[in-house]
Amino acid sequence: MKIIFSKKGFDSCYGGYPNIIDEKGNFIIIPIPLSQEEQSSAKYKGQFYNEIKCYEKSIYEYMKENNIQKIKNGKAEPISINNEDIPCHADPNIHNFFKCEKSFSGSLGQIKSALKQLTNCKVEKDDIFLFYSWFKDKESHQDKQIIWGYLKIDNIIKNPQKLSEEERTKLFNDNSWLRYQPHWTNSDYYKSFENYIYIGTKFKVFNYNNDTKDLLTLTEKDKSRTNWLITEFKNKKFCNYKNKIFDSEGKIKVPCIGQEFIVDILDTDIEIKEWLNKLLK
Helix, strand or coil, rough: CCEEECCCCCCCECCCEEEEEECCCEEEECEEEEHHHHHCCCCCCEEECCCCCCCCEEEEHHHHHCCEEEEEEEHHHHHHHHCHHHHHHHCCCCCCCCCCCCCEEEEEEHHHHHHHHHHHHHCCCCCCEEEEEEEEEECCEEEEEEEEEECCCCEEEHHHHCCCCHHHHHHHHHHHHHHHCHHHHHHHCCCCCCCEEEEEEEECEEEEECCCCHECCCCCCCCCCCEEECCCHHCCCCCCEEEEEEECCEEEECCCCCCCEEEEECCHHHHHHHHHHHHHH
C-alpha cells in the first residue's frame, strides 16, 4: 500500500493566502485559479468561486470574509476578486462542492510531472491520498501544513479524452458528477497530455478541533510550514524524492515545489498503519 501526501488548494504561488478553517473547525479548501493555458481553451471555462459551495457559503464569500483581495496565479498577473466570476480549477473534490445527489464519488485529476510521479511509483487501487494544505492556526498564528481529508482509490480513469463516445457515455451515465470534474470536462486542453482521474467512494473531509489537531498537523511546532514531524514515519523515505528521508525522530524538510509525496508502506510498518487507522476512523 502507498500513502500519497497530496498538496492541494491555495499555496504561496497559486493563491498566495492560507486556506481557511472556520469557527466550527471546518476546512475550507480554496481551489487554485484557472491557469492562463486552461483559460485559452475554447471549450472549457472552469467553475467560478461564487458557484462552489462549501458548507453554508460559497468559496467566494469565504474569500471576501477573510480579506483575500488579490489572488496569485503563478507568473501571471494577480487576479482581483472584486469580480465574482473568477474561474478556478475545482479539483480535488471530496467536499461535493456542487451538491451532486446521485452517486457522488470523490476524485482527483492529475497530469504532467505530478502524474508521472504517481505512475512511476505505481500508485493504484486501494492506495490512499492524504490531502494537505497551508493554513494559519488561529490560536498560535503559526503557518502550518495540515491534513484535511483523504481519498482511497477505487478506480482510475486513464486518458478520458481518448475514450470512445460510447465509453464516455457509459462512464458518465454511471457517474454524472463527472460533469464538474475538470480532467473529464476539459478534453480540449488535456488532449495533449497523459491525464488520469483517481476516483474513490471512501473519502472524508476531517474536522480541526482539540481532539484531532495534533494528529492532522504535519508541521513541527515553531518551525516553518514545510518542516514536518510525524514520529511514526521515522527513517521512511518518499519513493519519488529519493534524497528526502524522515530522520530517526520522524522529522523531514519537504520540498516547497511539488504536489505528491509518496511513501510505500510495508507489512512491517506497524506504527504507520496504526497512525493511519486512527486518522481515518
